[in-house]
Amino acid sequence: MRKAMLILAVAALAVLATSCNQLRARDQLNKGVQAFTNAQYPEAVERFKTACELDPGFAAARLYLATAYMQQYVPGADSPENNKMAQAALDNFKKVLEQEPKNTLALQSIASLMLNQKKWDEAQQWFDKVVAVDPNNADAYYSEGFIAWSKWYPAYGTARANLGMKQEDPGPLKDKKVKEELKAKWAPVIDGGLQALDKCLQINPEYADAMAYENLLIRERADLADTKEDYEKQLKIADGWVDKALATKKILAEKKNKSGGGIVADQK
Numbered sequence: 001m002r003k004a005m006l007i008l009a010v011a012a013l014a015v016l017a018t019s020c021n022q023l024r025a026r027d028q029l030n031k032g033v034q035a036f037t038n039a040q041y042p043e044a045v046e047r048f049k050t051a052c053e054l055d056p057g058f059a060a061a062r063l064y065l066a067t068a069y070m071q072q073y074v075p076g077a078d079s080p081e082n083n084k085m086a087q088a089a090l091d092n093f094k095k096v097l098e099q100e101p102k103n104t105l106a107l108q109s110i111a112s113l114m115l116n117q118k119k120w121d122e123a124q125q126w127f128d129k130v131v132a133v134d135p136n137n138a139d140a141y142y143s144e145g146f147i148a149w150s151k152w153y154p155a156y157g158t159a160r161a162n163l164g165m166k167q168e169d170p171g172p173l174k175d176k177k178v179k180e181e182l183k184a185k186w187a188p189v190i191d192g193g194l195q196a197l198d199k200c201l202q203i204n205p206e207y208a209d210a211m212a213y214e215n216l217l218i219r220e221r222a223d224l225a226d227t228k229e230d231y232e233k234q235l236k237i238a239d240g241w242v243d244k245a246l247a248t249k250k251i252l253a254e255k256k257n258k259s260g261g262g263i264v265a266d267q268k
Helices: 002-037 041-054 059-071 080-099 104-116 120-133 138-162 176-203 208-224 228-259
Strands: none
Touching: 002 041, 002 059, 041 059, 059 080, 059 104, 080 104, 104 120, 104 138, 120 138, 138 176, 138 208, 176 208, 208 228
16 A cells, blocks of 8 residues: 555656646747747757757747757858758757658748758658648749759750850750750659649739749740740740739739738738
8 A cells, every 4th residue: 555655656746747847848938939039049949959858749849949940040051050050950840740740830841941952852852741731832832843943944054055045045946856855854844843833823823933933934945845836835825924923913012012011911
């Protein structure tokens, strides 16, 4: 009997300690959020780290910690410290996903991190995971369209330069061999990008940036056309997307002016 009472007492103390740690963790989270809001990211990181140590299952604190690291990452800056920030953000977002595999914010943050590092294939894979759990995520589909253009454009630009073509020179490409090689490798990428942008615009018909990349991909794909007629036809379609993008941006600006701004009127 005495032994049983001792076990119960120990268990009660453990529960009490856990409860106290959880309360302390939430206090650290609140202080971290305040520091984060004031752009004091190093302090925020320390607060969130403490919260995670006090309560290892506190997914919200882990998500804030990852975000605080990511906030300090500067895209395009190749330095050990900057790369360390990116890796810390990635590691902690992945820990969030260990607890919450369908956490859309963690998935999208990793995808964006890969995109900012120009790791196009990895970014594509993570955005695929985003739309798998959030099929109506217009930003993810837009990003997939942007990735397709980012992968294709260097090859396209190099091919034109090697053929002695200036940016303003009309197409299609005159060298049949070069054109067929580009088609074989890049046509599926371009088509996939356009499908993603189409999906983005189905979800959000006012996504002007998606319209802009529809224009770019179609305009550049026109250079792979077999005939001048097909080339001109695709340019006309591309011009239509330019007109739609400009008209949509004008409408969005008018909405913003009428409402005084805010997240409702602003496009992501």
